[in-house]
Amino acid sequence: MRRLLSALQPSIQLLVYPLCLPELHATSPSPDWFSPKQYIQNAKKEEARVLLETTDMDIQTIAQWMGYGDPFAFSHAFKQNTGISPREWRKRHCDKNAEK
DSSP: OHHHHHHHSOOHHHHHGGGGSGGGGOSSOOTTOOOHHHHHHHHHHHHHHHHHHHOOOOHHHHHHHTTOSSHHHHHHHHHHHHSSOHHHHHHHHHHHHHHO
């Protein structure tokens, strides 16, 4: 399982590469500008949503992969961001994918 997680874990280069783009270094941020910290947080949130929708990994494993030592902390952060729990997210989106 650890090998699988380490193989799936995004490399820092994949997260940092977009930060090297000139448009992110503008002197006056545009309305859609975000900090490097926000970029990484958004990338992790999106990755969590994708993992919930496209894998059968349990929530505890996804929480650990996303850097949370406690799955309850992950669930709380996920719910703050999306308005629903990871379990409910998976249920709603897996049902949609099954209909297609």
